[in-house]
Amino acid sequence: MRESAFETVVGALVVVVAAVFLWFALARGGEAATGSDQYELTARFNSVSGLARGSDVRIAGVKAGIVKAIDGDPERFEAVVTLSLDTKWVLPDDTDARVSTDGLLGGAYIALEPGGGMDTLPQDGKGVIQYTRGSVDLLTLFASFAAGGGGSDTPDEPAADPLVDDLEGVEP
Numbered sequence: 235m236r237e238s239a240f241e242t243v244v245g246a247l248v249v250v251v252a253a254v255f256l257w258f259a260l261a262r263g264g265e266a267a268t269g270s271d272q273y274e275l276t277a278r279f280n281s282v283s284g285l286a287r288g289s290d291v292r293i294a295g296v297k298a299g300i301v302k303a304i305d306g307d308p309e310r311f312e313a314v315v316t317l318s319l320d321t322k323w324v325l326p327d328d329t330d331a332r333v334s335t336d337g338l339l340g341g342a343y344i345a346l347e348p349g350g351g352m353d354t355l356p357q358d359g360k361g362v363i364q365y366t367r368g369s370v371d372l373l374t375l376f377a378s379f380a381a382g383g384g385g386s387d388t389p390d391e392p393a394a395d396p397l398v399d400d401l402e403g404v405e406p
Contacts, residue, residue, distance in 0.1 A: 271321045273357040274302065277331045277344070281368035282313040284342035285333055291317050291344045298323045301344060313368075317344060326351035333369035342369060 282304060291299040299319035307314050319325075328349030335342050346363075355361035 272299065272318045273321055273361070274359045275317045275319060275325075275355060275361040275363055277315050277317065277363040277366050278307070278310070278312045279315060279331075279333060279366050279368040280312060282315060282333055282342070283369045284335060285315070285344070285369065286342070289341060289343050291319060291346060293323060293346045293348065298346065315344070317363075321357060324357070325355045327353040327355050328365065329355065329363055330365040330367070331363045332367035335369070 285301060285304060287301055287304060289301040290297050291301060299317055301315060302318040303316040305314045305316075306312070317331075325346065326349045328351040330347040330349065332345050332347070333342055334345040349365075355363070
């Protein structure tokens with residue numbers, strides 16, 4: 235009887251800890267970087283592999299917001315990503331957005347690289363990041379190198395480089 239009561243108490247404790255963890259995860263999951271005022275920007279990518287709603291948006295490695303939504307545009311065959319950023323980040327209109335990963339096994343995030351433009355992206359929810367770079371599929375890249383496609387046209391000769399061909403007739 236004593237073992238049964240102990241097992242019941244331990245089981246109840248496990249359920250309570252799991253419930254607290256679940257509540258904490260759900261409560262913090264939709265929260266932005268600092269919990270302060272936010273604004274939205276939109277960016278279009280050719281590929282957002284590995285990116286998910288709630289993924290980080292980082293500037294210089296610092297969390298500046300989250301990915302609020304990911305939708306597809308069936309007319310342009312692009313992914314449309316809505317970003318939610320802290321209002322303290324005032325970005326130039328030539329800001330670059332790219333999908334990046336935390337190493338080989340890490341999750342994907344959006345890395346923003348502010349440009350040098352004098353105009354800024356609007357913080358009224360209508361701002362669009364024009365310069366984007368999608369994610370690189372690492373498995374396809376590794377498979378290409380494993381199959382011997384490491385960047386040359388044929389295994390025995392280097393890849394053709396149009397710049398080298400153009401410069402062959404130029405004297406130093």
